[in-house]
Amino acid sequence: MSVNQTDPMIGRLIEGRYEVRSRIARGGMATVYLATDLRLERRVAIKIMHGHLADDASFKERFIQEARSAARLAHPNVVNVFDQGQDDDSAYLVMEYLPGITLRELLQDHKVLTPEQAMDILEAVLAGLAAAHRAGIVHRDLKPENVLLADDGRIKIGDFGLARAATANTATGAALLGTIAYLSPELVTRGIADTRSDIYALGIMLYEMLTGEQPYKGDQPMQIAYQHANDTVPTPSSANPRVPVELDELVLWATARDPEQRPRDARALLDQLLDVQRVLADPSGPPAHRTMVLPAAGATSVLPSGGTGETQILPKARHRTGPVQAEPDDAATTLAAVADRRRRRGRVLMALVVVVALLAGGVGWWFGSGPGAQASVPDVTGQDPAAASAALTSAGFVVAPDPQSDFSPVVPTGQVTRTDPDATSRVQKGSTITLVVSQGPRQLPVPTVVGGTAKAATDALSDFTLQPTSSQFDASAAGTVLAISGVDDAGTPVDLAGAAQYGEQQPVTLTVSLGPVPDVAGLSVADAQSALAGVQLTGVESGTEFSDGVTSGEVIRYEQQAEGALRQGDTVNLVVSKGPPPITIPDVRGKTIDAATSQLQGLGFRVSYPRCTAFTCAFYDWEASLPVTATDPEAGLTATKGATITLSYRVE
Missing domain, CATH: 3.30.200.20 (Phosphorylase Kinase; domain 1)
Incomplete structure (x- = not known):
């Protein structure tokens, strides 16, 4: 803390x-x-x-x-x-107040959790979330940062800032709310959240705990959102072979793209998790879902004749004691009548069977492939309108001639962001489907932040997605915002300083001053390198120059090795002084002492010559007008500034 x-x-x-x-x-x-x-x-x-x-x-x-x-x-x-x-x-x-850490901090320290640790944390989170779902509350922002792990072992869910009452269609409003890495497909495509959206986020969290990474990655939030809407979350064992298959199945169930295929709420997922824990704790025991043995049918069943179905002993026929009288006409008539009744009944039954079969076939055709058939609306999110129309038409639907439009921070301009009815609906074939085409993100005014502090800029840019700050050395004070940039539709960086508007939730990068580079002029090479290392720059001795103002061996200046901004970690060249440059001694022979002295002193030399000692010299400097015959050092040689040149002269 x-x-x-x-x-x-x-x-x-x-x-x-x-x-x-x-x-x-x-x-x-x-x-x-x-x-x-x-x-x-x-x-x-x-x-x-x-x-x-x-x-x-x-x-x-x-x-x-x-x-x-x-x-x-x-x-x-x-x-x-x-x-x-x-x-x-x-x-x-x-x-x-819970002293401890968040699940995010735990993952940063340990990266991958064991299946047992992941299930323990998930069990506690599901228990708390089940209470929220039971109370009719959808969290809508479940992520490791909102799972608190107390020092005493308690695990709690926090931050219900995006929670809403759970209804059949809990909308998020005009913009996506929540954290992009944990948004469910229906939140990305339709902005609709319910209890199953929380389950999807927990499935992503379980994947992250088991593998140490999120299933979807991308340089831009739009790329990650597109994967949530169109891809299937891989099994954790594909990234970490030590994950048991039971947890693979749990992740796939919780992260199904179709919310109808996910657990209905946290209680359902918690029950399944407890079953998985029992199976993993005792692999030799019976499976969690055993085959049910149905009860046997009854021992006897009543027959239409009232019998039990057992073999019956028929009574013996009575033997007539008198002569048998034949009644051929009555018997034939009776048998013919019985046969006729059976034939009529058979024809009626056959006709009835045919009618029923025709009705069943007709009903099946009507609702299976005919006008009364129902089908799922294809998911055409992210497609251009022409391709989306072709997919809907081939599925048996009619596409409305005039598409609607809506803002979307994740779907590129001109592509389909959703349909009406949406992709999770089942409607009759032949129904009209309206395409909703993205206008891109809503354009918001860009605040003026250049020249202000980084903290003030961060607060003012809350409607956009701030990227990691870029820092560079500048004459401005440390922490001053030097530039603000974003990206265009093609992902190319653009300067936002002075821009009137920019897309909601789109990436924004601030360039902030690190302050000026330390002044190393006049320092020794070692001291200059130490001063530069203090601001994470590397100084290398790259050359020497003569300098009138800098002592030999000291740094004259630093130079950047590459063009552009100077950033921490860069290397700069140190130019070291060789002292004053050498000067060629001019030929002043034949000039008077005064003229030669003036010329040599003008070049930075000191001048000396022997003084007169005669009595007459006491009253005036008579040798100043005498001609110079030689210099020491000789003319044409070099000497450094400040060196002494001795003049010789001849007395006339």
């Missing part, structure tokens, strides 16, 4: 009750602090909404919704909410 003493909230007393001690974490919507509840004398976590969001009614409502959603739950695996209120212009939320 890091304490930021420059945070103005540190030491503040909220509502006369909660004294803020230190900052725990900072998110896009709020900052979480450790505070002391002075009334109950206990430590709490207090979540305070960012001040710049106070005027946004939707953010404030979402923040208050978190309090209401969490307050409706009372479960050992859900973070308790104690209080909610308003402090000045910012809403705050008082929650249970």
Whole structure:
């Protein structure tokens, strides 16, 4: 836990009750602090909404919704909410404080968890989520950052800031909410979330715990969202062969692209997880889903004649004692009548069978392949309208002539973002399907951030997706924003400084100043290299130059090895002084002492010559007008600035 003493909230007393001690974490919507509840004398976590969001009614409502959603739950695996209120212009939320780490931090430290560890964590998360689903709440932002692992072993779900009441079609609004790596296909394509969307996010989390990586990767959020909508999550064992097949099947069930193929809620997935745990704990035991032995049929069944179906002993025919009288005409008539009745009954039954068969065949054709047949609407998300129309037509549907349009932060402009009815619907063949084509992301005004601080820029750009900051050395103060850039439809970087608008949730990169490069002029090579290493630059001695102002062996300046911005980790060249440059001694023979002295001193030399000692020299410098006969050193040789040149002269 890091304490930021420059945070103005540190030491503040909220509502006369909660004294803020230190900052725990900072998110896009709020900052979480450790505070002391002075009334109950206990430590709490207090979540305070960012001040710049106070005027946004939707953010404030979402923040208050978190309090209401969490307050409706009372479960050992859900973070308790104690209080909610308003402090000045910012809403705050008082929650249970859990000293420990998040699941994200655990994955960063250990990367891959064992199947037993992953199942233990998932069991606790599912237990808390089952309580939320039972209360009619969809979390909508499940990810490792929102799973808290307390020091005492407790595991809890937190951050219900995106939670909503669970209905058949819980929409997210105009923009996708949640974290892109854990968004379900129906959230990406239709913006609709229910309990099965939470199950999808848990399936991705289980995959990440078992393999140490997320199933989908991409340089842009749009690429990851497209994979969620169109690809099938691979089995964890394909990345980690030690994962048992039972957990493979659990991940595939939870991450099925069709929400109808997933567990209906957290309770259903929890029951299956408990079965898997029992099977893995005792591999030799019976399987979790055993074949049921149906009860035997009854020992006897009543026949139409009233018998039991057993062999019957018929009574003996009575023997007549008198002569037998033949009645041929009556017997023949009776037999003919019986045979005729049987033939009529047979014809009626045959006709009835034929009629029933024809009706069954007709009904089957009508609802199977005829006008009354129902079929699933194909998923054409991400296709161009022509290809999508062809796919829908071949499936037996009629495509509306005029497509609709809608904004989408993940589907490229001009491609299909969804259909109406949507891809999960089953409708009659021949029904009209309307294509909804993406207009690209909603265009929002770009705030002016160049010249301001990086912190202020981060707060102002909350509607966009901030990428890792680019830093470089500059004459500006450290932390000053030098540039802001984004990408166009082709993914090419573009300068956003001065741009009027940019796409919602699109990637934005800030270039921030590291401050000026240290001044190394006049330092020794070793001292210059040490100063540069302090700002993560490498200095190498690359050459020497003469310098009038820098002593030999000291650095004159540094030079960049490559063009462009200078960044940490780069190497610079150090130019070292060789001292003053040598000067060629001019030929001053024949000039007077005064003229030669003036010329040599003008070049930076010192001048000397023998002085007169005669009595007459005491009154004037008579040799100054005498001609120079030689110099020492001789003319044409070189000497450094400041060297002494001795003149010789001849007395006339």
